[in-house]
Structure formats: structure tokens, C-alpha cells
Amino acid sequence: MDQGRAAVAPARARWALAVVPVLFTALFFLWPLGAIAARGLSLGAIGDVLGDGYTRSVLWFTFWQAAVCSAGAVVVGVLPAYVLARYRVPGRRLLLALVTVPFMLPTVVVGSAFLALLPASMHRTVPAVLLAHVWVNLAVVVRTVGTSVAQMDPRLGDAAATLGASPWQVMRHVTLPLLRPALWASSAVVFLFCFTSFGIVRLVGGPSHPTLEVEIWRRTTQSLDLRTAAALAVVQLVIVVGMTVVWSTAQARTATATAMRTLLRPRRARTAGQRALVWITVPATTAVVLAPLAVMVERSMCTAAGRHSLDAWRAVTGVGRALGTGGTQPVVADPWATVLASLRIALVATCIALVVGTLAACAIAYARRGGRLLDAGLMLPLGTSAVTIGFGLIITYNRGWYDLRGSWVMLPIGQALVAVPFVVRVILPTMRAIQPGLREAAATLGASPWHVWREVDLPVLRRSMGAGAGFAFAISVGEFGASSFLTRVGNETAPIAIGRLIARPSLLNLAQAYALATVLAVVTLVVIVVVDRLRGERGASF
Amino acid sequence: MLHVVDVCVSFDGRTVLDHVSLHVGGNEVVALLGPSGSGKSTLLRVVAGLQDVSSGVVRWDGTDITQEPTHRRRFGFVFQDEQLFPHRDVAANIGFGLRMAGTDRASVASRVSELLALVGLPGFGERDVTTLSGGEAKRVALARALAPKPRLMLLDEPLTGLDAALHDRLADDLRNLLRQAGLPAILVTHDPAEAARIADRVVHLGDLGSGSR
Incomplete structure (x- = not known):
């Protein structure tokens, strides 16, 4: 009422x-x-932007890197999503929280962590950007797909097994098709995040691989070309709003079917195959999530080749500063x-x-x-x-x-x-x-x-x-x-x-x-x- | 003295109350009977100011209160599902209306224990409302509505959903409490026996419309 x-x-x-x-x-x-x-919203300005070969290449890069990263995040994330939602794993809640950490961290931290992790030869390269984007967005896939896995009745898989399906066939013919809406949903979200990513691209990719966002910033603060920046912002806004509308309508249609289901409790890994899956996925996921952060902390204490010191920390915290800056x-x-x-x-x-x-x-x-x-x-x-x-x-x-x-x-x-x-x-x-x-x-x-x-x-x-x-x-x-x-x-x-x-x-x-x-x-x-x-x-x- | 005059209410084009009039005077207890969905609860909500009318007037002692907001009407309301505040204990629930009126702490405390005794729940003050049984929750809801000394009591199916023995005992208690308080009251119910047991006068919602006026 x-x-x-x-x-x-x-x-x-x-x-x-x-x-x-x-x-x-x-x-x-x-x-x-x-x-x-x-x-920026004039035919002239937008025409100039879309007619220019350089900005077209920026637009194209923004698109394809987002597409590749979203596919990458889904491929890497689907296994941990499945395992953490389906099986009783020691420290499951902790691990789920851990996977969410990269997503929650400031983008500059993510950028720094990947610069620390990757060798200098990979700094300011496209693959570095892609890896960082996949790492950040794993959380989206693990959480979204994981929820869907938890809602899926494992007895469907049992039923398939009684009909003669091998574990692999169950995965391929029952599980993955049922997860398809969640896979699409998470890849759409990851695509949008990567499409509008700024900090990671600017830090890890450097000035030579700009996305739309980085280009808007560069034009505004460095070449003071506000007209182009505004036109780029308009183009980006139209694309993002358009994609959001399309996806949210598509999602609204699939969401009604799954809305009311309850979450099922994780099971114990029973067969040798299941146990192997758990024992490979859990440590691997932990390592993937922690490695960049751990290396970053280590590199913060690395101020000269092969030598560790706290010079950087002294400079940062102001404790005994000017010792290592060399004048x-x-x-x-x-x-x-x-x-x-x-x-x-x-x-x-x-x-x-x-x-x-x-x-x-x-x-x-x-x-x-x-x-x-x-x-x-x-x-x-x-x-x-x-x-x-x-x-x-x-x-x-x-x-x-x-x-x-x-x-x-x-x-x-x-x-x-x-x-x-x-x-x-x-x-x-x-x-x-x-x-x-x-x-x-x-x-x-x-x-x-x-x-x-x-x-x-x-x-x-x-x-x-x-x-x-x-x-x-x-x-x-x-x-x-x-x-x-x-x-x-x-x-x-x-x-x-x-x-x-x-x-x-x-x-x-x-x-x-x-x-x-x-x-x-x-x-x-x-x-x-x-x-x-x-x-x-x-x-x-x- | 309450006068409901020619009230109409419609939801989304569907007419729920069609030119309904009702008069409750002195300290009589009126039972409002009607099948479920007949709009009797809606009429009660109109009186309480919880429901806007499409047309018609509500008067109290001759003053038009149709636009008066709920909190200024001083009409007590006992909800069918009690609506006890889950984040407060029994005493804080009963004392709520007094606190809203700006009553000092000591007076609130003494009035609350007075009411707890009145509804037969002495010593229940510090209980968590979520731990109460169905009958206890009803009594607390009644005490809460009575505490600020309302001018009129509105009871929306207050005894629905209780088992037979408890129902009869509470019905008698309710009757006595309303008599003691000397309050006019409107009781909405679908149960003729309950209506007869508690009320001075029984009216059927169907008889209140324009046709029979």
C-alpha cells in the first residue's frame, strides 16, 4: 500500500x-x-576526433584491450570461482576475501604492484597493462560466477553422471551452460571497468599506450587541447552509457529466472579429481593474488641493484630523510x-x-x-x-x-x-x-x-x-x-x-x-x- | 467524538471505500465487521491519518482533521502484526509515545510499569521484544498504544491469529481494558463473535456506504 x-x-x-x-x-x-x-558535443569536434588516425587508434586500443582483459579475467577466474563456491576448502572465506583485495585497492597501488612484479623490460608495454587488468578484475568473476555456482544444484551434475557423463562432460555440457549468464554478466562488468580504466593504464602502460581516459587527461593537462578532450569524453560517455543500457536490459531478462534461488552449502571434495582440483586451485589463486603485492613490498626496500635498504622508507616517512637522495x-x-x-x-x-x-x-x-x-x-x-x-x-x-x-x-x-x-x-x-x-x-x-x-x-x-x-x-x-x-x-x-x-x-x-x-x-x-x-x-x- | 463523513479511497483506480460515513461517540467501543478485502482496515488507516482520502472529511469534536498528520492526531493504533520496534526492549516500546510527547524519564518509567501491570506483564520491561510469545506481543502492543493516553483507540484485527483459548482470554482482557480506560475505540474484525464480545455496538462496513445512508 x-x-x-x-x-x-x-x-x-x-x-x-x-x-x-x-x-x-x-x-x-x-x-x-x-x-x-x-x-565537445558538436559534429565538428566529434568528426575531427573520429577522423583523426591517432585518436581512432586510441579508441581501438581502448576497445580491444578491454575485450581481451574481460576474456582473460573470465578464463582465469572461472576455476577459482567454481572451486571456492562448490567445495569445502579450508580458509574459504579468507580466500574469497583475499581475491577481492586487488579490486578494492587503489589503482595506483595496483599499477605500482605490477611495475614491481614485472621486469623493467615489460614496463610501459601493453601486456603489462593486460595482466594488471586481469588481476584486478578476477574478483568480479570469482564473486559473480561463484554466486551462480552456489545457486546451482550439484545434483544436476550427479544426474548427468548417472547418465554416463564424465566429470569433464558434466563441466562442458551441464555446468558451463548453466553458468553462461553469470559468465556474460561478469565479462560485461570487467569490460566496462577496463574500458574506463585510467590509473593502471597511465602507470603501467606509460604515455605511449593511452586509452580514451588517459588521452582525455593528457589533452587536458599537457597539450591543453580542451576541445578534443571534451569530444573524447563525449564519445566515451556515449559508448559507456550505450553498453550499460544494453547489458542491464539483457541482465534484467536473465536475472528474473535466478533471483529467488537460495545459496547451497559447499560440499566436501570427494573424488581424487575433485581433491586435485582443490589442491591446485587454492594455492595457485593465493599465489596469484599475493605475488604482486609481496614483490611490491620487497622492491620498496630495494634502492640499489641487488641491495636492500630502508632508504625509500626513510624518505617516505621522513625518518632520517635526505640520507639516500644524494643531493x-x-x-x-x-x-x-x-x-x-x-x-x-x-x-x-x-x-x-x-x-x-x-x-x-x-x-x-x-x-x-x-x-x-x-x-x-x-x-x-x-x-x-x-x-x-x-x-x-x-x-x-x-x-x-x-x-x-x-x-x-x-x-x-x-x-x-x-x-x-x-x-x-x-x-x-x-x-x-x-x-x-x-x-x-x-x-x-x-x-x-x-x-x-x-x-x-x-x-x-x-x-x-x-x-x-x-x-x-x-x-x-x-x-x-x-x-x-x-x-x-x-x-x-x-x-x-x-x-x-x-x-x-x-x-x-x-x-x-x-x-x-x-x-x-x-x-x-x-x-x-x-x-x-x-x-x-x-x-x-x- | 469522531465523525467520518462521505469518505472515498481508491488505489490505482480501484475504489476501496465508496462514500463511507461513520460516527463514534462518547466512550463507546464500535466493532467494524466485514469480510477481508472490504476496506475496513483502510477505513481505520484513514481515521489514523495513515491513508490519504480521495474525498470526504474526518472530524474530531467538530474540527476537520482530514489533513492533520498522524502524529498530531493522538489516536492510538494497535496493528494486526503489532509492529513492535525490534531494536528496543519492551519498556522502551511502551514508553515510545511518552518520549515523543517529551515526558520526563521518571514519569515514563512509572507509567510503563503501571501499564505492564495493567496488561498482566509485570517485570517484562527489559525483555527483548523478539523473544515474546504471540499473546505477550499483543499485550505489549496494546500497552504501547494506551501509554500516551490517546483520545481514541484504533484496533486492526488485534486478536487474529491467536489460538482459541488465548483469543477468548485476550478478548475479555481487551474489553475490560478499554472500559477501564474509558476510551472510545474502533475495533476492526472479521469475527462476529469477537465483535459481540468486545464492542458496545457492531456495524457492518457494507451498511456504512452511500446506499444505506
């Missing part, structure tokens, strides 16, 4: 809730998007200050994202018709890339009294825009799970709409708000795409510092970058563990 909500959240209160999120989105997202469109001007004057700046700015971004996201989630849950629209509007920044957000902000807030280019506030605002959709996604399900009857009961006992929210909603939301804040913080502290446009001297964040160190690769600079990345990784992981505790047992979704 939808109409009944009127009594608990009258129209006035519902609109009041939506004011802040709508204003925030309009001012810092839609207006900048309009500014991009004003510069030359350091690339990043005070690395530790960048860590502190990151934490400070992320804290502000978290506050913004939490307020906007919570209000938005409440407005969406209370709303009748406008809810869907608000929901979709707030998710837009997620579909757009962080680069587009940063680019839009600097070409919008650049005149007169609202010239905020030099101001530190743009940075947390940009980061908050990236984080808000996640906060909404975490809070909204809890908000919707609250029985409307409880709010009605509170109202009949004399609680005003504000009291209803404080007494009924807030106590239930507190955990989700904590988790949302954690997500926002983890995203903000490692944010690279929008920050690349918005950082100014004096408020340089750690990810930006890592980017600059890697752009001038000497042994010491790289070691410093790895040390900073390690710090960033630890901060992110601590936050993620706290978030996980707050969210409890509920399943992960992206």
Missing part, C-alpha cells in the same frame, strides 16, 4: 530530503557534464605530507558523501514516483568515469567568483561524487528493508516525520552508514582519476605523488612509490576490514 507512506513522510518532507542530493548532483555533476557537452632535488618533496593530505581530504570527502548519500537513500526509499529518477541520476557518476568528473569540474569552476581551480575543496567534492553511488548502494537496501508498519506505528504514537527517521530509521541505518562511510573513505583515499585534474601544489595526495614518482623511474623513485603504495594499501585494507565487519554476513555485490 504505497499511498500509506504519505502519512509518515509527507510530500514536503520527502522533497526536503532530496534537495541536497539533487543540488549536489546538479552543481558538481550535471553542470560540468553540460560544460563538456558544450565544448638531487627529490621528485616529491615531502612524501609523508602527501599521505596526511590524502587522509585529510578523504575525511572531508567521506563526510560529504555520507551526508549526500544518506539523504539520497532516504529520499529514494520514501519517494513514490521520483525515486527511480533520483536513483538513476545519482548513479550516473558511477557510469561516467572519474576522469570525466575531474575534467568537467575544472572546465566548469574556472571563472569569476566560482573560480575554484586553486581551491582545495574541489578535490573532496570530486572524490565524494565518485563515492556517493557506493554510499547509496550500501544504505538503500537497509532503508528498504525497514517495515513501513514500524514508521506508521511510530507516527500513531506521536512521532513527527523527523522523529520517525531518528527513532526508527537511524538505529537500523547506523551500521550501513558506517559501512558506507568506510567505502567512501577507501575510495577517496586512493582516488586517482578525478584527483589527477583537481590536485594543486600544496594539496598533492599520495596517489598523485605515486604517479609522479613513477613517471620519473629511477630505482629510488620507484622504491619510494612502492613504499607509498604500501602505506596506501594498508590504510585501504584496514578500512575495508572494518567495513566488512559492519556489513556482516550479507553477500557482496558490486
Whole structure:
């Protein structure tokens, strides 16, 4: 009985809730998007971009690397997905969490880890980019396909076996066909992530292999060709939105069939073949996930060929600095200050994202018709890339009294825009799970709409708000795409510092970058563990 | 004194209440009978302000309260499925309405224990509401609605779903409690025996429409 909500959240209160999120989105997202469109959305500009051989090759590279990476992630990820969902494996939960780690880490950490892992001869090459992308996105495949495996009744395989199918034939003719929707879904998600990947491509691929994102950034900050950058942003946005629409409609069709199924418990590996599968997959997966990170930590202590020292860590933490810099001007004057700046700015971004996201989630849950629209509007920044957000902000807030280019506030605002959709996604399900009857009961006992929210909603939301804040913080502290446009001297964040160190690769600079990345990784992981505790047992979704 | 005059409600084009009028006066207990889906719960929600009307007026002592929000009406409501706040203990549930009215702590505490005694659950204050039996939950829901001394009680199938013995005992308790409180009340039910047992007057929803006026 939808109409009944009127009594608990009258129209006035519902609109009041939506004011802040709508204003925030309009001012810092839609207006900048309009500014991009004003510069780039013309037949002339887009024609020039698509007619140019160089940008066409950028577009082509963006496409094919995303396609190859998505195929690669599915091929590598399907086995761990299957094994971890189907069989009782010691430390299964830990391993599932471990597989998710690369996906959660800031892209600069991933980039640093792969530079550390791969020999120098592979730095700034396409294969390095592909490997890093596959590694990051394994989590998507393992989680999505794993859920599908857990929903699949293993007795179907038993039935096939009684009909004479060998384990391989069961896999080929029963399991894989049933997993097909999940395989497609995860490959689509990985494709989109790789298509809009910025940090990894810029760090690992270097300037000679740009994707659309990196090219937008390069044109804006280096060749100051805003017209081309805007046209590229428009092209990218159209492609991403188009693909998202196609995929979400396709997914909506397949999702209805599987929505109501329950998760089945993992079984014990019974046959020798199954046990072999488990005993090969589990250590291999662990090694694949941990190796780049472990090597990165090791290389952060490697400042001269074949010798280990803590020079980089001294430079980063400021403990006995200048010992190892050899008198030359350091690339990043005070690395530790960048860590502190990151934490400070992320804290502000978290506050913004939490307020906007919570209000938005409440407005969406209370709303009748406008809810869907608000929901979709707030998710837009997620579909757009962080680069587009940063680019839009600097070409919008650049005149007169609202010239905020030099101001530190743009940075947390940009980061908050990236984080808000996640906060909404975490809070909204809890908000919707609250029985409307409880709010009605509170109202009949004399609680005003504000009291209803404080007494009924807030106590239930507190955990989700904590988790949302954690997500926002983890995203903000490692944010690279929008920050690349918005950082100014004096408020340089750690990810930006890592980017600059890697752009001038000497042994010491790289070691410093790895040390900073390690710090960033630890901060992110601590936050993620706290978030996980707050969210409890509920399943992960992206 | 409650007057519901010519109220219409429709959901998505389907008319649920068609020119319904009802009058409850003094401290009489009126039972509202009707088959399920006849809109009797909807009428109760209209009175509580939980449901907007398409047309018609609700008056209390001559004042039009149709647009008055629920929380300002001071009508107690006992929900069919209790709707006890799961994150609060029994005492906090019962004291909720008093806290909303700004009553001080000490008075809340004494009123809560008074009500716990009244509904036959002395000492239940610190119990977690999720551990209550069906009958206990009903009693707590009733105590919660009575606590802020409402002007009118609205009871939506309060005894549905209880086993026969418990049902009869609670029906008698309910009757006595409403008499003691001296409150007017509307009881929605589909059970004629229950209606007769508790109420002073029994009305059929079908008789309240425009045709029979």
C-alpha cells in the first residue's frame, strides 16, 4: 500500500530530503557534464576526433584491450570461482576475501604492484597493462560466477553422471551452460571497468599506450587541447552509457529466472579429481593474488641493484630523510605530507558523501514516483568515469567568483561524487528493508516525520552508514582519476605523488612509490576490514 | 467524538471505500465487521491519518482533521502484526509515545510499569521484544498504544491469529481494558463473535456506504 507512506513522510518532507542530493548532483555533476557537452558535443569536434588516425587508434586500443582483459579475467577466474563456491576448502572465506583485495585497492597501488612484479623490460608495454587488468578484475568473476555456482544444484551434475557423463562432460555440457549468464554478466562488468580504466593504464602502460581516459587527461593537462578532450569524453560517455543500457536490459531478462534461488552449502571434495582440483586451485589463486603485492613490498626496500635498504622508507616517512637522495632535488618533496593530505581530504570527502548519500537513500526509499529518477541520476557518476568528473569540474569552476581551480575543496567534492553511488548502494537496501508498519506505528504514537527517521530509521541505518562511510573513505583515499585534474601544489595526495614518482623511474623513485603504495594499501585494507565487519554476513555485490 | 463523513479511497483506480460515513461517540467501543478485502482496515488507516482520502472529511469534536498528520492526531493504533520496534526492549516500546510527547524519564518509567501491570506483564520491561510469545506481543502492543493516553483507540484485527483459548482470554482482557480506560475505540474484525464480545455496538462496513445512508 504505497499511498500509506504519505502519512509518515509527507510530500514536503520527502522533497526536503532530496534537495541536497539533487543540488549536489546538479552543481558538481550535471553542470560540468553540460560544460563538456558544450565544448565537445558538436559534429565538428566529434568528426575531427573520429577522423583523426591517432585518436581512432586510441579508441581501438581502448576497445580491444578491454575485450581481451574481460576474456582473460573470465578464463582465469572461472576455476577459482567454481572451486571456492562448490567445495569445502579450508580458509574459504579468507580466500574469497583475499581475491577481492586487488579490486578494492587503489589503482595506483595496483599499477605500482605490477611495475614491481614485472621486469623493467615489460614496463610501459601493453601486456603489462593486460595482466594488471586481469588481476584486478578476477574478483568480479570469482564473486559473480561463484554466486551462480552456489545457486546451482550439484545434483544436476550427479544426474548427468548417472547418465554416463564424465566429470569433464558434466563441466562442458551441464555446468558451463548453466553458468553462461553469470559468465556474460561478469565479462560485461570487467569490460566496462577496463574500458574506463585510467590509473593502471597511465602507470603501467606509460604515455605511449593511452586509452580514451588517459588521452582525455593528457589533452587536458599537457597539450591543453580542451576541445578534443571534451569530444573524447563525449564519445566515451556515449559508448559507456550505450553498453550499460544494453547489458542491464539483457541482465534484467536473465536475472528474473535466478533471483529467488537460495545459496547451497559447499560440499566436501570427494573424488581424487575433485581433491586435485582443490589442491591446485587454492594455492595457485593465493599465489596469484599475493605475488604482486609481496614483490611490491620487497622492491620498496630495494634502492640499489641487488641491495636492500630502508632508504625509500626513510624518505617516505621522513625518518632520517635526505640520507639516500644524494643531493638531487627529490621528485616529491615531502612524501609523508602527501599521505596526511590524502587522509585529510578523504575525511572531508567521506563526510560529504555520507551526508549526500544518506539523504539520497532516504529520499529514494520514501519517494513514490521520483525515486527511480533520483536513483538513476545519482548513479550516473558511477557510469561516467572519474576522469570525466575531474575534467568537467575544472572546465566548469574556472571563472569569476566560482573560480575554484586553486581551491582545495574541489578535490573532496570530486572524490565524494565518485563515492556517493557506493554510499547509496550500501544504505538503500537497509532503508528498504525497514517495515513501513514500524514508521506508521511510530507516527500513531506521536512521532513527527523527523522523529520517525531518528527513532526508527537511524538505529537500523547506523551500521550501513558506517559501512558506507568506510567505502567512501577507501575510495577517496586512493582516488586517482578525478584527483589527477583537481590536485594543486600544496594539496598533492599520495596517489598523485605515486604517479609522479613513477613517471620519473629511477630505482629510488620507484622504491619510494612502492613504499607509498604500501602505506596506501594498508590504510585501504584496514578500512575495508572494518567495513566488512559492519556489513556482516550479507553477500557482496558490486 | 469522531465523525467520518462521505469518505472515498481508491488505489490505482480501484475504489476501496465508496462514500463511507461513520460516527463514534462518547466512550463507546464500535466493532467494524466485514469480510477481508472490504476496506475496513483502510477505513481505520484513514481515521489514523495513515491513508490519504480521495474525498470526504474526518472530524474530531467538530474540527476537520482530514489533513492533520498522524502524529498530531493522538489516536492510538494497535496493528494486526503489532509492529513492535525490534531494536528496543519492551519498556522502551511502551514508553515510545511518552518520549515523543517529551515526558520526563521518571514519569515514563512509572507509567510503563503501571501499564505492564495493567496488561498482566509485570517485570517484562527489559525483555527483548523478539523473544515474546504471540499473546505477550499483543499485550505489549496494546500497552504501547494506551501509554500516551490517546483520545481514541484504533484496533486492526488485534486478536487474529491467536489460538482459541488465548483469543477468548485476550478478548475479555481487551474489553475490560478499554472500559477501564474509558476510551472510545474502533475495533476492526472479521469475527462476529469477537465483535459481540468486545464492542458496545457492531456495524457492518457494507451498511456504512452511500446506499444505506
